[in-house]
Amino acid sequence: MIHGIGIVFLITSAITVAGALAAALLKNLIHCVLCLSITLAGLALLYLQLDAQFAGFAQILVYIGAVAILVVFAILLTRGAGIPEYRNVSSSWLVSLVIAAAIFALLTWAVIRSFPATAAGAAPGATVQSIGSALMSTYVLPLEIVAVLLTVALIGAVIVAMPESGAAGKSIEKGGAQ
């Protein structure tokens, strides 16, 4: 459903970029994460404009419904919810900004200088049924590998973040309770 650069695309990309900029500039960490959620929702809308329905809804379900909540929980568990007591940006911020701007300039130059693509064809029939049959036939190996990867990653994250449950852990617990 793309007919040139329309008003819907401009508004959605403005929301996305504004959310990303706000996530970069705000001091309060929770505000940064909420602006990240706005960016992720804007990106999901862009996927829907590109006729990738499944990817758009998966983006909302996984990123906004799970990853944003995960980041928020991590912020609350590390007590970063107030105004931080140290400075906002690290000591080498100017160099980092120059690098980011240079990469953006390089990518944009590459996009604009490449030969113009043809107009958008008909919408590819990416029905859920075709995705399902593709997942079970062509992409079954990546599917199983991703399943194993997710299991390993979640078990690993739980073990890494679990509190110490030995004598050292008990003494820390006792000391903290007083």
Place this chain on the structure above:
Amino acid sequence: MSFIQSMDQIFITLQHWIAGLFPLWLQPAVMAILAVVAILGAFPAIFAVTTVLERKGLGRMQNRLGPNRVGPLGILQPVADGIKSLTKEDIVPFTADGLVHFLAPLVLVTAVFLGFAVLPIGRNMVLVNMDAGLFFFFAIGASVELSIFMAGWSSRNKYSLLGAMRAIAQMISYEVPLLLSSVVAVMITGSLSTTKIVEAQSGFTGIFPHWYVFTPWGFAGFILFVIAALAETNRSPFDLPEGESELVAGYFTEYSGFKFALFFLGEYLGMLSIAGFGITLFLGGWGAPFSFLGFIPSWLWFFLKLFAAISFFIWLRGTLPRLRQDQLMNFAWKFMLPMALLNLVVAGAWRFLGEGWQRWIICSVVLLAAYFLLGRTLMRHQKLGPRSYRYAE
């Protein structure tokens, strides 16, 4: 069209007639706007009726009358509630985070209203016939958790934050059994589109319908879906995050006036929409329960089933005690998740065992055996004696 069919499609005919009064280039927009206005009008009206039903119903179950002052038998109570919530002073705590505090109820209500877009209310009566409609509903439901966190954290109140954390943990834990128990219906239908799921259940053998709830895996899936739906919408017996005796009012402690009304509206509309999806997935959507009752319009059947589901939720609220947080989480991860996964396997076996009475026996026996074994294993440390009664002297 016969009279029955014209009554069935009366709203569609009305929509086309009103759109016909506009020029051709404006007609799609007008049809969409009319459908949206109908949803925005109908479901808050059902919400108003639900509040009266709940208060009167709970009152009768607790051996007292409900509200009976406003209007005959108290049925105009929502009007009084609406006027009260609109005219109450809107108190925002001084240290609260202003913008986030203001946006939280808006995000909740927006997300809940968006979920109604793929609900098939009658034959041909769905707002957007999306290919991945059910997935859209669950994705939007996952965004509700973010608004609950925004409400709890922006109030700068320990009770609110605690209630919000409990609510989010509960919602995330029960989202997995909710999704898995609905995947069963999707698997047998072969499509994520809600209209196709309803149409797959619209046949009759003799006088009995092909609803999924009348199959072993469908029955188990329906029970799991109802329990997970109760937990997703923070209804009793899973209402620890908002229990008045526990946490004042949980994550909306610091909200008053119209914002509290918006939270209330969002919670009840969430209950209505998830009940609607339970009906779509397992109870045959807008289909009639017996083939000789097909003369009743499809939208009327949907609303009757919705009314039955809401009454069942109210009945559960008045009957069951509240579950503790650790009991809640244990139940979700240790009982419902294995049962939902086993249900998937049983549904797959059902599909491939072929027609006949054998598959009914095999699937029912497997599910019942798993239920008993899992239940007994998880309850082996509980010392439950015979029931004893204590009466007031």
Place this chain on the structure above:
Amino acid sequence: MTPLAGFLIVAALVFAIGLAIALTRRNAILVLVGIELMLNAANLNLIAFWRFSPHAANSLTGMMFAIFSIAVAAAEAAVGLGLVIAYHRHTKTTDLDAMTRMRG
């Protein structure tokens, strides 16, 4: 400017902002936020190229790649945040400039 170029420039912009967040901010969790933004920008690139390619009608490669990338990014966010929480439990700070000294 074709629509494809528009989508690619938006993706490049979000990527650059994510890179800036990951390089400039001082809190470890915000670095992970920046990494998530970069992964999302790459996903947008993938789906835009899939949509505008002349072979899109019979191959789902771009969208499949993006879906797997979403799954892997979620797993990586979980592990990264677990590491940050474990480090905070040990040193009570999430300041990256303090972490670089690797003291304690």
